Amino acid sequence: MEQQEQQPGGGGQPGARGRLNRLEAALGALGGALVLALLAHLGHEALTRGSAPHLRAEVQDVRRAPGGFVVQVDLVNSGGRTAQDVQVTGEVVSGDQTLAEAAATVTYVPAESRRRVVLVLATDPADGQLQVRADGYTVP
16 A cells, blocks of 8 residues: 655645745744834833933822821832932922921932822911922932
């Protein structure tokens, strides 16, 4: 009895190897495109992440608490570098008079991140205008 020789991956059906070659080529091209996209992204990040920290303070909540008023502030770093030892200040001002002031230090604010800061003020922020800001930082 005569045995037929089959090609690997052919499954004994004509044209199956051709379909497999096209599938392999398509998946190879897709993989190559993904690698190129990743390399382009990493190159862009390497060239643009050296910018300075860009800090802003955003009031999230104000509540009465024992001992004063708790002001929750998000400190946002939208820059490309880390800020260290960030000084955050909150004030309640009325005209040219400061009614209350509080400060906090945030040890570490990575690039493209946010940290929650809690300031405790002795005066109700509704008695004047609440101002919060990042006063200074160091760059590690």
